[in-house]
Amino acid sequence: EDKVVQSPLSLVVHEGDTVTLNCSYEVTNFRSLLWYKQEKKAPTFLFMLTSSGIEKKSGRLSSILDKKELFSILNITATQTGDSAIYLCAVVRAGGNTPLVFGKGTRLSVIA
Amino acid sequence: NAGVTQTPKFQVLKTGQSMTLQCAQDMNHEYMSWYRQDPGMGLRLIHYSVGAGITDQGEVPNGYNVSRSTTEDFPLRLLSAAPSQTSVYFCASSYRGEAFFGQGTRLTVV
Numbered sequence: 001e002d003k004v005v006q007s008p009l010s011l012v013v014h015e016g017d018t019v020t021l022n023c024s025y026e027v028t029n030f031r032s033l034l035w036y037k038q039e040k041k042a043p044t045f046l047f048m049l050t051s052s053g054i055e056k057k058s059g060r061l062s063s064i065l066d067k068k069e070l071f072s073i074l075n076i077t078a079t080q081t082g083d084s085a086i087y088l089c090a091v092v093r094a095g096g097n098t099p100l101v102f103g104k105g106t107r108l109s110v111i112a
Numbered sequence: 113n114a115g116v117t118q119t120p121k122f123q124v125l126k127t128g129q130s131m132t133l134q135c136a137q138d139m140n141h142e143y144m145s146w147y148r149q150d151p152g153m154g155l156r157l158i159h160y161s162v163g164a165g166i167t168d169q170g171e172v173p174n175g176y177n178v179s180r181s182t183t184e185d186f187p188l189r190l191l192s193a194a195p196s197q198t199s200v201y202f203c204a205s206s207y208r209g210e211a212f213f214g215q216g217t218r219l220t221v222v
Contacts, residue, residue, distance in 0.1 A: 045212075
């Protein structure tokens with residue numbers, strides 16, 4: 001059975017801290033891994049990772065994929081209160097149109 | 113661009129009532145899906161469709177029906193609402209794996 005496991009499930013940090021969110025997966029026919037940020041409403045897309053070892057970066061957020069060890073990390077440096085959200089990891093399987101497999105998410109709270 | 117439009121935003125139903133959650137996308141995506149999100153459970157797939165006329169069950173399909181008569185629309189029907197269906201529902205359309213989500217429907221069944 002395909003599964004995506006995120007850790008930790010919740011995290012509280014102070015502004016300015018650096019955090020690392022983890023996503024491990026066991027999925028047949030892996031194609032790519034996606035990270036989403038969900039604040040009060042719908043998830044919004046952050047990154048799509050397809051190749052191992054290539055870091056994707058957007059401002060203070062970065063992510064990398066390890067296809068050998070079957071995991072990805074999402075780093076957030078110099079956290080701000082606006083980074084408080086649920087971060088979702090999802091895996092896309094190869095073979096055309098197949099459903100995304102989501103992890104349960106990490107709830108990040110950044111306090112001033 | 114409207115993207116994915118999902119209605120209503122909020123709904124309260126009595127047990128046994130039926131309703132349809134509407135979802136429309138204007139991006140010409142073949143792939144559409146419905147998820148429910150409950151605290152601590154992440155996004156769980158209810159039903160999905162890979163194109164007009166084709167639907168399939170996801171992880172938690174019981175109590176829900178879908179149809180896909182056009183590429184644009186993918187409604188989700190609750191035939192007889194139960195309190196266990198109290199949740200937040202998201203519709204999504206996808207292209208090359210990346211999902212675009214509607215704004216969600218918060219459904220309460222009393």
